[in-house]
Amino acid sequence: MSDPARRPTRQRAALTAALGRCEDFLSAQEIHARLSAAGEHVGLATVYRNLQAMAADRQIDVRRTDDGEAVYRACSTAHHHHLVCRACGRTVEVTAPAIERWAARIAGDHGFVDVSHTVEVTGLCRPCGAARR
Amino acid sequence: MSDPARRPTRQRAALTAALGRCEDFLSAQEIHARLSAAGEHVGLATVYRNLQAMAADRQIDVRRTDDGEAVYRACSTAHHHHLVCRACGRTVEVTAPAIERWAARIAGDHGFVDVSHTVEVTGLCRPCGAARR
DNA sequence: GTCATTGCAAACGCTTTGCATCTGT
DNA sequence: ACAGATGCAAAGCGTTTGCAATGAC
Numbered sequence: 001m002s003d004p005a006r007r008p009t010r011q012r013a014a015l016t017a018a019l020g021r022c023e024d025f026l027s028a029q030e031i032h033a034r035l036s037a038a039g040e041h042v043g044l045a046t047v048y049r050n051l052q053a054m055a056a057d058r059q060i061d062v063r064r065t066d067d068g069e070a071v072y073r074a075c076s077t078a079h080h081h082h083l084v085c086r087a088c089g090r091t092v093e094v095t096a097p098a099i100e101r102w103a104a105r106i107a108g109d110h111g112f113v114d115v116s117h118t119v120e121v122t123g124l125c126r127p128c129g130a131a132r133r
Numbered sequence: 134m135s136d137p138a139r140r141p142t143r144q145r146a147a148l149t150a151a152l153g154r155c156e157d158f159l160s161a162q163e164i165h166a167r168l169s170a171a172g173e174h175v176g177l178a179t180v181y182r183n184l185q186a187m188a189a190d191r192q193i194d195v196r197r198t199d200d201g202e203a204v205y206r207a208c209s210t211a212h213h214h215h216l217v218c219r220a221c222g223r224t225v226e227v228t229a230p231a232i233e234r235w236a237a238r239i240a241g242d243h244g245f246v247d248v249s250h251t252v253e254v255t256g257l258c259r260p261c262g263a264a265r266r
Numbered sequence: 267g268t269c270a271t272t273g274c275a276a277a278c279g280c281t282t283t284g285c286a287t288c289t290g291t
Numbered sequence: 292a293c294a295g296a297t298g299c300a301a302a303g304c305g306t307t308t309g310c311a312a313t314g315a316c
């Protein structure tokens with residue numbers, strides 16, 4: 001009931017490898033495209049199914065882009081958050097130990113366990129901000 | 134080029150009113166349903182178009198649910214964040230002055246302006262956490 | 267009258283699913 | 292052999308768009 005007996009397959013390995021090769025968030029479609037480009041034939045549905053399963057198992061991180069696309073990243077990457085430009089999409093990675101502590105505390109205060117969090121700061125980067133006014 | 138001369142219409146008014154009536158995030162479809170239920174006939178496309186325009190003008194807040202649906206909220210609501218249970222969906226509103234300050238500072242440090250942010254803490258609430266083990 | 271706005275329905279793009287086939291154990 | 296995994300193509304679903312009709316100024 002607890003261990004759904006996950007089977008190792010060529011496809012899953014390719015998927016894990018592709019994720020491990022990139023530090024950033026990738027969409028399912030991008031991952032599928034990269035695998036195809038690399039000669040690894042993996043069905044799109046398989047990519048979706050595996051990413052979903054891995055995310056459910058907390059093996060990878062998921063997040064949604066502004067236009068609703070799901071993007072994934074290997075969990076092993078050092079934990080950080082993003083500062084993203086609303087206009088050009090440029091992103092800066094930022095770490096915030098204080099936030100991590102705050103999230104853990106606030107969740108604990110309310111009896112929540114197995115906690116995770118998402119922080120995203122959006123704005124206009126210098127070039128875009130200047131161009132707009 | 135700067136003032137897109139927005140025209141007041143019955144539909145837009147109904148939309149604004151509906152948003153003002155609710156403190157929480159609503160999806161475009163939910164808003165459309167509420168308007169219909171209230172006897173206000175507004176096309177779904179119009180709802181989408183207006184929400185999009187209002188969000189672009191920063192008159193309302195947008196955020197994406199875990200399944201990619203866009204949800205909107207009147208901006209006037211006091212700013213707060215959510216602590217949400219992954220299993221049952223229960224949410225607790227939390228405020229975090231420290232986070233607000235941190236977001237503003239980190240963005241400023243990188244030259245970003247017109248800053249906004251999203252913070253979401255997810256976990257398992259007490260009942261769900263207990264049920265799972 | 268002019269031009270923004272609306273409504274409807276068709277089009278879109280990401281994601282999910284049904285089902286026959288294949289593969290790891 | 293059996294149960295889980297895959298591939299393909301079709302279906303779903305929220306969202307967007309084309310275009311003619313409508314409404315604001």
